[in-house]
Amino acid sequence: MGPLTTPKKGREVGSVDPWTPTSNLKMLINAAIPDIRNREKGLEMDADGRECVDSAQDTENGEESERWISRKEKSLGLLCRKFLARYPDHPNPATNNDICLDDVATELSVERRRIYDIMNVLESLHMVSRSAKNRYAWHGRTKLSQTLDILKKVGEDHKYSQQMQQIRQGLLEKEEFDEEEKENVEQEVEVEDREQGQKELFFVELPGVEFKAASVNSRKDKSLRVMSQKFVMLFLVSNPRVVSLDVAAKILIGEDHGAEQDKNKFKTKVRRLYDIANVLRSLKLIEKVHVTEERGRKPAFEWVGPELPHVKGIGSSVSELQRSSSQCPPKSKVILEPRANVENCAKKLFSSPGAKRSFTRHPSLIKMAKSIQDDRRKINSAPSSPVKSSARDASNPDFPNKMAQLAAICKIELDQEEATGQGRKKPAAVNTGKTCGSQTTLLSTPNTDPSVSAAAQRTPRTPLAVLPAGSVAYIPAHCPSLIPVLLPQHQGGAPYAIYLQSPSPRPNPLARPQPTSYAVRSMTFEDKTGQSPTGQCAVQAQSACRGADISPLAQKRMGSVSACESSPPKAKRPDNISKDTSPKLGGILQARLKSCLGAPLSSRPSSRALHLDPEFINTPGGAGASPMLEQSLENILGREDKAASDSELVSTPVRVVPLTPGRITETLVPAGYYIPISQPGVRDKEIQDLAKENKASTTTYNIYQTPTAGSRPSPAREITPTSIRLLKPTSAAASPYNAQKAQRPSPAILNFTLQNLGLISGSSPGNGYAASQTPEHLNTLASPVSLQQRGMVFIKPVSPLPLQPSVPGQVALISVQQPLMATPKGTGPPQPSFFHTPVPLSPLAAVVPASAHMTTKPVYIPQRKLDVSMEDP
DNA sequence: GTGTCCCGCCACATC
DNA sequence: GATGTGGCGGGACAC
Numbered sequence: 001m002g003p004l005t006t007p008k009k010g011r012e013v014g015s016v017d018p019w020t021p022t023s024n025l026k027m028l029i030n031a032a033i034p035d036i037r038n039r040e041k042g043l044e045m046d047a048d049g050r051e052c053v054d055s056a057q058d059t060e061n062g063e064e065s066e067r068w069i070s071r072k073e074k075s076l077g078l079l080c081r082k083f084l085a086r087y088p089d090h091p092n093p094a095t096n097n098d099i100c101l102d103d104v105a106t107e108l109s110v111e112r113r114r115i116y117d118i119m120n121v122l123e124s125l126h127m128v129s130r131s132a133k134n135r136y137a138w139h140g141r142t143k144l145s146q147t148l149d150i151l152k153k154v155g156e157d158h159k160y161s162q163q164m165q166q167i168r169q170g171l172l173e174k175e176e177f178d179e180e181e182k183e184n185v186e187q188e189v190e191v192e193d194r195e196q197g198q199k200e201l202f203f204v205e206l207p208g209v210e211f212k213a214a215s216v217n218s219r220k221d222k223s224l225r226v227m228s229q230k231f232v233m234l235f236l237v238s239n240p241r242v243v244s245l246d247v248a249a250k251i252l253i254g255e256d257h258g259a260e261q262d263k264n265k266f267k268t269k270v271r272r273l274y275d276i277a278n279v280l281r282s283l284k285l286i287e288k289v290h291v292t293e294e295r296g297r298k299p300a301f302e303w304v305g306p307e308l309p310h311v312k313g314i315g316s317s318v319s320e321l322q323r324s325s326s327q328c329p330p331k332s333k334v335i336l337e338p339r340a341n342v343e344n345c346a347k348k349l350f351s352s353p354g355a356k357r358s359f360t361r362h363p364s365l366i367k368m369a370k371s372i373q374d375d376r377r378k379i380n381s382a383p384s385s386p387v388k389s390s391a392r393d394a395s396n397p398d399f400p401n402k403m404a405q406l407a408a409i410c411k412i413e414l415d416q417e418e419a420t421g422q423g424r425k426k427p428a429a430v431n432t433g434k435t436c437g438s439q440t441t442l443l444s445t446p447n448t449d450p451s452v453s454a455a456a457q458r459t460p461r462t463p464l465a466v467l468p469a470g471s472v473a474y475i476p477a478h479c480p481s482l483i484p485v486l487l488p489q490h491q492g493g494a495p496y497a498i499y500l501q502s503p504s505p506r507p508n509p510l511a512r513p514q515p516t517s518y519a520v521r522s523m524t525f526e527d528k529t530g531q532s533p534t535g536q537c538a539v540q541a542q543s544a545c546r547g548a549d550i551s552p553l554a555q556k557r558m559g560s561v562s563a564c565e566s567s568p569p570k571a572k573r574p575d576n577i578s579k580d581t582s583p584k585l586g587g588i589l590q591a592r593l594k595s596c597l598g599a600p601l602s603s604r605p606s607s608r609a610l611h612l613d614p615e616f617i618n619t620p621g622g623a624g625a626s627p628m629l630e631q632s633l634e635n636i637l638g639r640e641d642k643a644a645s646d647s648e649l650v651s652t653p654v655r656v657v658p659l660t661p662g663r664i665t666e667t668l669v670p671a672g673y674y675i676p677i678s679q680p681g682v683r684d685k686e687i688q689d690l691a692k693e694n695k696a697s698t699t700t701y702n703i704y705q706t707p708t709a710g711s712r713p714s715p716a717r718e719i720t721p722t723s724i725r726l727l728k729p730t731s732a733a734a735s736p737y738n739a740q741k742a743q744r745p746s747p748a749i750l751n752f753t754l755q756n757l758g759l760i761s762g763s764s765p766g767n768g769y770a771a772s773q774t775p776e777h778l779n780t781l782a783s784p785v786s787l788q789q790r791g792m793v794f795i796k797p798v799s800p801l802p803l804q805p806s807v808p809g810q811v812a813l814i815s816v817q818q819p820l821m822a823t824p825k826g827t828g829p830p831q832p833s834f835f836h837t838p839v840p841l842s843p844l845a846a847v848v849p850a851s852a853h854m855t856t857k858p859v860y861i862p863q864r865k866l867d868v869s870m871e872d873p
Numbered sequence: 874g875t876g877t878c879c880c881g882c883c884a885c886a887t888c
Numbered sequence: 889g890a891t892g893t894g895g896c897g898g899g900a901c902a903c
Contacts, residue, residue, distance in 0.1 A: 071879070111880080120894075133893095134891095270876095
């Protein structure tokens with residue numbers, strides 16, 4: 001082979017030379033550009049990725065001429081498509097899949113330099129691997145899923161999600177992030193990096209895809225590979241999965257030797273990101289969008305590639321996991337991420353008793369969320385075997401205690417079920433998730449139902465969302481303050497989500513939130529927060545779930561939530577609804593509940609903004625639920641109390657908002673928030689209006705899809721991550737710091753009581769990210785997304801609480817389904833989703849008043865949910 | 874004017 | 889020293 005140094009491009013000569021045959025051909029090609037582009041468009045729209053066949057023909061027929069066609073025709077993305085057209089997505093390992101760079105460069109009539117760019121990106125995804133000098137081995141997409149899974153894991157380990165959120169916040173409002181938390185995160189990452197041998201540049205290898213060239217891994221300047229991986233990680237850990245170049249570049253710069261984020265370096269990074277993005281676009285992994293912020297329109301990219309096995313639907317999830325398992329070699333090799341890789345491989349295998357439990361003790365609950373994800377994946381891929389639970393128990397000493405309360409609660413309802421015979425057990429079914437319409441109250445630990453995971457894992461860092469309908473998620477003591485409760489949809493009503501204060505006492509209500517609070521936020525919401533300790537906002541869901549994929553609207557909601565979280569107390573009130581919110585009713589209700597529960601609902605002031613996981617916002621539900629909820633509240637409070645609430649003084653403001661389209665009913669409930677769970681495809685206008693209202697105070701991402709840079713008209717869609725209506729505390733008085741409440745009852749008990757009191761009705765918890773949510777789908781019991789039919793009650797402390805690992809048995813999430821209250825859309829018979837293990841009654845049962853509307857509800861404990869443990873030291 | 878990214882210089886690694 | 893690799897940024901093109 002001749003000199004491989006960067007050849008001098010003859011483009012200019014050729015382009016201006018009227019005498020060469022190629023010039024004539026160029027003219028012809030130019031005339032045919034529209035056809036070529038149309039064909040390319042059609043190819044790009046080809047879903048099976050075989051779009052490049054024709055492109056290959058183009059390559060052979062007129063590639064050389066295209067060099068002079070236009071700048072776009074010479075783009076790296078197009079070149080990559082041509083390259084990809086040469087190789088199958090799933091090559092036969094038995095065949096020769098070697099790639100000779102020289103040949104490719106020659107055939108594609110491009111410089112070797114350009115091929116390197118493509119190969120580096122493909123290498124980062126393990127679609128190719130370097131086999132020798134000037135040679136690569138083509139793997140196609142056979143390992144892509146596995147690679148993405150690993151990358152996601154690594155990205156979570158590195159807390160890219162938090163970093164992105166920090167940067168976004170910094171970009172948005174210069175809001176001070178909790179430095180303490182930030183430092184903790186950074187320090188932890190550094191420690192982990194040091195433990196793994198390197199801090200900055202690291203390349204995540206895939207088991208079985210090793211680089212045979214001795215120099216490959218020794219080179220330090222493979223930044224494009226690493227950058228590409230990190231870029232992908234950002235998408236995988238981001239939610240919504242839209243990453244702007246600004247954010248990505250800043251993160252990449254930030255990790256790059258602590259270099260100054262000077263403008264030049266930033267520009268350089270952006271240039272590289274463009275290169276990477278072009279290849280990723282060719283791979284159909286991302287697509288170009290634009291985010292419109294207050295500062296203007298910024299380029300961004302949205303992940304459109306395959307969801308990870310634990311993120312996508314359950315059906316594909318299991319299959320992919322199994323497939324990945326089969327692909328997972330016995331010996332895993334991950335540079336700098338050995339643990340992640342090993343765990344990843346382990347996760348891909350059916351969970352074994354000896355499987356490492358990865359609940360983290362890190363103050364940041366990102367880890368916890370990650371661990372939960374791991375658990376989910378294990379569980380999803382594992383047979384519904386109770387044996388696993390026992391094994392987990394052995395590994396988790398805390399587990400028995402924590403499960404004790406759950407068991408007690410379960411036992412209560414179980415006994416009731418047995419007494420009435422109304423309960424219907426839900427047999428374990430890997431793919432069910434048909435909980436809609438079920439009148440069974442479930443208590444479960446987070447990772448039981450694959451269907452749940454499928455829906456919930458769309459927002460992996462929102463473990464609560466993954467809970468199956470009618471289930472109670474067990475939340476480790478790490479995040480005792482996070483007590484979401486699923487509020488089943490009222491009969492003929494809309495689902496509601498409510499945030500209530502956690503029972504966890506806070507010694508010093510005025511104290512600045514500890515880093516652990518950040519963990520709570522991280523766990524609850526995809527995006528990090530940075531709100532001040534006194535920030536308090538309820539989030540009103542504004543939009544509906546759009547579809548299987550993470551719709552821009554959903555992303556908008558999510559972003560809005562995160563923005564709300566990040567909004568400091570100084571932040572403007574985004575909505576007028578919150579203004580008229582009165583804490584009084586909350587106090588009344590709280591008093592009522594207190595009387596019922598025998599304990600105050602809250603012992604500490606509501607000083608912290610509430611966060612709503614977008615997944616909970618998207619739960620579709622029947623319309624007109626607001627009156628139902630109001631009625632429920634009235635049942636509890638009494639009309640007189642409700643009426644008097646306007647004048648009475650209360651401690652904790654709460655907002656009740658309908659989760660479904662329709663008018664928003666604002667009601668105050670004690671120490672909590674009712675979060676509307678929007679119905680997909682509805683309330684768009686309202687959402688938009690709300691987004692407009694919030695625009696002043698929140699960052700709006702208006703995403704305009706630009707499939708091909710400037711070449712195709714792209715239907716604009718807007719993603720406004722921060723557009724979710726934030727219901728801030730009505731006032732300082734509304735969120736008083738009165739710590740008069742000494743103690744709060746267990747959230748589980750509280751929710752259980754609420755249910756029995758009629759405040760909570762049976763329905764399916766929603767998951768905004770459940771894919772393909774349409775009203776029709778909602779009725780499909782077989783679909784995991786049917787969970788969205790249920791409302792949810794979020795019980796979450798208004799103020800940040802330090803993690804209290806010592807607090808056992810925190811029941812974080814309760815999904816209750818009101819028996820006898822048929823979900824309007826739930827038509828099919830309840831589908832069991834778990835193994836349910838009856839548990840003995842516990843003293844806690846006595847706390848729950850058996851009066852009122854105590855309806856008999858069978859209680860089952862999904863045994864696989866027991867798979868909760870602490871992270872290995 | 875800004876976004877996009879082609880192009881190729883050049884440094885470094887490897888042979 | 890030749891060759892392979894890829895970081896890097898100028899600057900042209902697209903919008």
